[in-house]
Amino acid sequence: MTIAMLERRANLLGPSYRLFYDEPVHLVRGEGVWLWDADGKRYLDMYNNVPCVGHCHPRVVGALTKAASTLNTHTRYLHDGVLNLAERLLATMPKELGHVMFTCTGSEANDLAIRVAKAATGGTGVIVTANAYHGVTELISGMSPALGAGVPIGPGVYVVPAPKIGGGNAVGEDFAEGVRGALARMAEDGVKPAALLVDTLFSSDGMVCDPSGFLAPAVAAFRAAGGVFIADEVQPGFGRTGVMWGFMRHGLVPDLITMGKPMGNGHPIAAMAARPDVLANFAKSARYFNTFGGNTVSTAVAGAVLDVIEDEGLIGNAASMGAYLLAGVRGMASPRFGNIRGAGLYLGVDLVTPSGGPDADAAKRVVNGLRGRGVLIGSASPAGNALKIRPPLPINRDAADFFLQAFSDTLAELGAP
Amino acid sequence: MTIAMLERRANLLGPSYRLFYDEPVHLVRGEGVWLWDADGKRYLDMYNNVPCVGHCHPRVVGALTKAASTLNTHTRYLHDGVLNLAERLLATMPKELGHVMFTCTGSEANDLAIRVAKAATGGTGVIVTANAYHGVTELISGMSPALGAGVPIGPGVYVVPAPKIGGGNAVGEDFAEGVRGALARMAEDGVKPAALLVDTLFSSDGMVCDPSGFLAPAVAAFRAAGGVFIADEVQPGFGRTGVMWGFMRHGLVPDLITMGKPMGNGHPIAAMAARPDVLANFAKSARYFNTFGGNTVSTAVAGAVLDVIEDEGLIGNAASMGAYLLAGVRGMASPRFGNIRGAGLYLGVDLVTPSGGPDADAAKRVVNGLRGRGVLIGSASPAGNALKIRPPLPINRDAADFFLQAFSDTLAELGAP
DSSP, X not given: OHHHHHHHXXXXXXXXXXXXXXSOXXXXXXXXXXXXXTTSOEEEEOSOSSSTTOBTOHHHHHHHHHHHHHOOOOTTSBOHHHHHHHHHHHHTSOTTOOEEEEESSHHHHHHHHHHHHHHHHSOOEEEEETTOOOOSSHHHHTTOGGGOTTSOOOTTEEEEOOOOXXXXXXXXXXXXXXXXXXXXXXXXXXOOEEEEEEETTOGGGTOOOOSTTTTHHHHHHHHHXXXXXXXXXXXXXXTXXXXXXXXXXXXXXXXXXXXXXXXXXXXXXXXXXXXHHHHHHHHHHOOXXXXXXXXXXXXXXXXXXXXXXXXXXXXXXXHHHHHHHHHHHHHHOOTTEEEEEEETTEEEEEEBOTTSOBOHHHHHHHHHHHHHTTEEOEEESTTSOEEEEOOOTTOOHHHHHHHHHHHHHHHHHHOOO | OHHHHHHHHHHHHOTTOOOSSSSOOBEEEEEBTEEEETTSOEEEESSOSSSTTOBTOHHHHHHHHHHHHHOOOOTTSBOHHHHHHHHHHHHTSOTTOOEEEEESSHHHHHHHHHHHHHHHHSOOEEEEETTOOOOSSHHHHTTOGGGOTTSOOOTTEEEEOOOOTTOGGGHHHHHHHHHHHHHHXXXXXXXXXXXXXXXXXXXXXXXXXXXXXXXXHHHHHHHHTTOEEEEEOTTTTTTTTSSSOGGGGGTOOOSEEEEOGGGGBTBSOEEEEEOHHHHHHHHHHOOOOOSXXXXXXXXXXXXXXXXXXXXXXXXXXXXXXHHHHHHHXXXXXXXXXXXXXXXXXXXXXXXXXXXXXXXXHHHHHHHHHHHHTTEEOEEESTTSOEEEEOOOTTOOHHHHHHHHHHHHHHHXXXXXX
8 A cells, every 4th residue: 555655656746755754654634743644543743843733723724714715815905814914923023023025935935035135235145054954946945955965056155064063152153153254255256245044943954052142143243244134934933942933042133034834834824024124125126926925815824823822822832841851851861862952842862873973873763763653753964863853832741751751662672872 | 994904014014015906905705706895895806817716616615624624744744635636637738747746836836847947958048938927936036027127037048029919820930930049049158948938828928829839839949959848837727728728729748837826726736747757857866845835735625626627617618608708808899909819718808099009008997997897807918908807717607798798888988099
């Protein structure tokens, strides 16, 4: 059955698609933090950040159904849904952010933000980190070294070392030093700076969250050179880190903010927020219309997601359950553990060899072992040895304990390193 | 109320957004081919091609609700929904098309198609028409002259004259001549051809549909130079022209096909279909993952849209009601009419001055006059004088007659040219 499905998939979708797991999971149902496969096996979802308020949340599905039954149309007619959503989003941000523009994906939001940054600065130089991932348009895939050597870095894109995991108090200054180096290379090349584009959790660089505030010196250096700071909140946004936006952990006010994945709990909606003065030049030369972006249905869904986040106290839950999970993992004190870090419900656990080097094989075995025990997590980072743990936000104590037990059992099964 | 909403909108969304109409329409409800505004006024929708099976179609809403209540997840887990949809789409296409990749918007589909075309050909040269519109990513906005002089044409993009409206049997050869000219300029510039990218209805060039088959010589010329042909079916696709795909009217087999707008009846789903040999090089170097693209909900919705198109015979209805409307408009024989053309339920009516020149002012007055009479249409074309008439596909005779009467009355009200 699975074999036949794999063949059918390769035939129909072609060779650019990838699956998770040695033995891929065939999912058929989701509810809250739980997923079920075609054989009725249940999995605790400790991986998916998109269904942020829980799989198939009834309030979100209800809002979707009501909106889709009433009207689905675009932003060239007047409708208060898009206005209410823009207002609510801006209310969660520093007052300097004044406008919101809607797209369908984080890729489109980042693509738009780069266009806006270029228009605002008159520059073309963009800085990204060594294993960054920002999206799949041609422009943004050229700013996503995580896609590998087969996808070339774009013109005007300067790659800097990611902030160092576990680098302590030097992280901020070291990262700023890399940014200053890239600025110097830009100057040599005659390239004017446009944007410093970073995921404020550095998710695909292995997740770098400590110490809070480390981003500030790099942003200051880049702004001093005339560029703007784009906070890519597609992964950190909407409460995952225990605060609404990842940049808040760094005490920053971005020039542009992009958001996506969790925004519609799986419904395709994304957006860019902007300081009005930063948006002005772009708007002078270019109109922007995204057929589905900000439509009456998508905005109702995103509004329901904000309702649930507020009414169920999910940001507070992310903070407290994140701390609980982090303490639980640390308490295992496995000799396989390297750096362990967490910001709310996004935990990174490096697995290392006895000599302290990255152990991607162990990470793969843990991911597959946990799958066997009914828990879905992922791995990432340039070396492939960082376990990525980021459940939907409403995870409770029982589910967390289920995960911790399964994780502990899986590590025990692996035996000594 | 409307004034307050306009101010709120300008404040919240910023200056890149545009509205239809001198006095924008504030819509609150849709059903079939009808829309209602906040004052309860009813409008016949003769403009929107996105809600192709009718606004808020209960089967589509039902499929959306069921899927969203069951599971909303992505293509890195196995699910048969995306496979079933790919299979059904391919069944509507020439057998040479073998794979389907899913995105959320037509912009993303075109962006991906250009990346694939470049990888397939090793070239970078792209040909588009003079007032083409293909999307809003940086890459694709550079291939969309319709966005105006403020959005520069991208590197390697060559603009050719659009096929001539009403050009008779010479249209195909004239258009091919333009393409050959651009190929000669590419050769001079040392640019290798990658893609000929055209909307097979040339919607934003004013809608060019006659004579059927005129595209073939240009495509042959471009392929002979080593490039691939991308049929942008974002507007023509899904039965609008009385056949499933616009390229079918030209007897062509595209290398890549992009689709979007009507695909999910307003739900954000889009796709690119490819010949496997054309996709192969891209897939060798690049993986592709679109978080929401091809998710379990979007694919269920798109499947329901195909069901309705089939079960309600909407392609046949597009052909017959399109012919009825075209005959009805022609029968008015207004002295203001220039070229009148139609392909299924996409009609273009040029308004001209007594000397035969484009009359954009008259077009604007007709659009606003019809709005007053409860009918929504649009205008387009480089000169702004082409009325765009393209209702949802299930329009019936009564609704068509309502439109024809309102159109006739509006023209009468305008008086002699």
